[in-house]
Amino acid sequence: MIERSVEISFEFDGKNYPAFDGETIAAALLRSNVLNIRNAPSGSPRGIFCVMGACQECVVEIDGIKVEACRTSVADGLIIKRAHDV
Numbered sequence: 001m002i003e004r005s006v007e008i009s010f011e012f013d014g015k016n017y018p019a020f021d022g023e024t025i026a027a028a029l030l031r032s033n034v035l036n037i038r039n040a041p042s043g044s045p046r047g048i049f050c051v052m053g054a055c056q057e058c059v060v061e062i063d064g065i066k067v068e069a070c071r072t073s074v075a076d077g078l079i080i081k082r083a084h085d086v
């Protein structure tokens with residue numbers, strides 16, 4: 001039997017989502033079927049692509065700082081915003 005870490009929650013664009021402590025923001029959003037995690041300057045939806053920090057398609061904002069969702073661990077109560085100008 002696989003044991004999971006502690007279940008936590010975080011906010012993405014005003015909605016709460018579940019996560020497991022230690023997983024990446026990208027993994028947690030994918031498990032919740034959130035595929036559009038940023039918008040290009042043209043407004044077109046973007047999402048996770050390379051999952052290794054190379055493409056920048058997963059950039060989100062935390063406290064005004066842009067981070068890669070595929071390389072950033074989620075934390076309980078974390079407030080994340082969809083990036084629009086990347």
Ligand code: FES
Pocket residue numbers: 047048049050051052053054055056057058059068069070071
């Ligand atoms: S999915 Fe490519 S940098 Fe995160």
